[in-house]
Amino acid sequence: MTRTGLSRVQQPEAADREAILALADEAAAVDGTSPLNESAALIVAGERPGDFHLSHEDGLLTGFTVADPRERTVVAAVRPSHRRRGIGSRLLAAALEAHPGHSVWAFGTLPAAAALAEHLGLAPVRGLLKLGRRLGDEAVGPVPEGYTIRPFAGEDAAAVVAVNAAAFAHHPEQGKLTLDEFRALTLQDWFSADGLFVAHHGPEVAGFHWTKRHDAETGEVYVLAVHPEHDGQGLGRVLLETGLAHLAEIGCTQVVLYVEEDQERVVRLYNSANFNQVNLDTSYARKDG
Ligand SMILES: CC(C)(COP(=O)(O)OP(=O)(O)OC[C@H]1O[C@@H](n2cnc3c(N)ncnc32)[C@H](O)[C@@H]1OP(=O)(O)O)[C@@H](O)C(=O)NCCC(=O)NCCS
Structure with missing residues (x-):
């Protein structure tokens, strides 16, 4: 059966974990910055607990969020070929509904992420500078x-x-x-x-x-x-x-x-x-x- 739509998982299967890493790599190549930080990468590897929202289209992973209970943060990425179709909004709305107190990281503060945050009624609460x-x-x-x-x-x-x-x-x-x-x-x-x-x-x-x-x-x-x-x-x-x-x-x-x-x-x-x-x-x- 081919998956379509949004799903929520705590323990993704190995194939999903691989698909998340592949999507993260594809996003990093296009965006110039990885959508995963160290803690989220440990969650994807199954070494720390976390909560995932996944978006699929005909079996293809089109986007994901990872909620990190330790840092109370959410990270997100949408497959570059599937952006501006509302996937990011739906994923983040679902992740924030499940984790109302969490904040959302935008690594590199990309224009699309800033625009999406604004679209969702979110405001910047913290900036981490790398010098x-x-x-x-x-x-x-x-x-x-x-x-x-x-x-x-x-x-x-x-x-x-x-x-x-x-x-x-x-x-x-x-x-x-x-x-x-x-x-x-x-x-x-x-x-x-x-x-x-x-x-x-x-x-x-x-x-x-x-x-x-x-x-x-x-x-x-x-x-x-x-x-x-x-x-x-x-x-x-x-x-x-x-x-x-x-x-x-x-x-x-x-x-x-x-x-x-x-x-x-x-x-x-x-x-x-x-x-x-x-x-x-x-x-x-x-x-x-
Ligand atoms: C940020 C990201 C998740 C957006 O995903 P998406 O599925 O393309 O977002 P949506 O289609 O739901 O966009 C919803 C709204 O956000 C705004 N938006 C999203 N991308 C935008 C862009 N490139 N330029 C301007 N506005 C944008 C628009 O208001 C858009 O509504 P519209 O399409 O009706 O104009 C995606 O670009 C991504 O994966 N970026 C790299 C990882 C990242 O920065 N993650 C942090 C998330 S906060």
């Missing part, structure tokens, strides 16, 4: 008086997590990092204590810059945090410079980072350090809730 720049000879300015910066040592762990929580109190995910999660990250292959710079003020940890090397060329400003009691003294800038100099020293030629669009002070800091916008992801939600 980047080349690395070269990196100058490091003087460390503000009373502070010292040195690589991470095991006894810093709890204080680093506390600074992270204070500095990212506003952030939907980053501020929730627990000591156990932090320790688990330090056990990842990519972790290097030499790439995690901790600023001390007497016995206190005042801030840190955690860098991450992705591959031979690319490094990331993974987390840059200054405790609110120590901000406004230039500590963030010198921590940033220290980490960038380290990434350049170990051979990285470019650096990227992700920052919430509404963190204007932080975005200004990065812009003044010559970072440019590479991408913007926008999250949309119902205007009334």
Whole structure:
């Protein structure tokens, strides 16, 4: 029997999972950005729970949504050859009816996604900026008086997590990092204590810059945090410079980072350090809730 219309599944069959990945690849090739993030990809792989809405025409998958209960978000894509036929609207309306509190990610904030969100009465609620720049000879300015910066040592762990929580109190995910999660990250292959710079003020940890090397060329400003009691003294800038100099020293030629669009002070800091916008992801939600 050939399937036509909308269906909802929690545990898609292997053939459906493959069709979702193939459609996502086709969309990524046309749109220049994948409709799946890491969490949605894990759901499609069956490694995390999720909820799918699928659209079929004569057995062909024409579109899908993946609802992610962990992040309370929905991602969506329509087969490029089947766009502007109302499939995206029907899928998203069904997914949001099933998950009223979820927001919808538009990776790359493509014009079609922004228009569809508007059409569905959704408004932008969050923007995630990806910034980047080349690395070269990196100058490091003087460390503000009373502070010292040195690589991470095991006894810093709890204080680093506390600074992270204070500095990212506003952030939907980053501020929730627990000591156990932090320790688990330090056990990842990519972790290097030499790439995690901790600023001390007497016995206190005042801030840190955690860098991450992705591959031979690319490094990331993974987390840059200054405790609110120590901000406004230039500590963030010198921590940033220290980490960038380290990434350049170990051979990285470019650096990227992700920052919430509404963190204007932080975005200004990065812009003044010559970072440019590479991408913007926008999250949309119902205007009334
Ligand atoms: C965004 C996306 C899901 C839209 O799917 P779709 O099936 O083409 O959307 P619909 O046909 O339901 O469009 C509904 C309305 O959205 C608006 N819209 C959709 N695509 C548009 C485009 N390219 N330009 C302008 N308006 C557009 C229109 O108002 C449209 O109504 P209309 O056709 O009567 O004018 C699809 O383009 C896609 O898969 N993009 C890549 C993945 C992505 O960005 N996902 C995020 C979803 S928020």
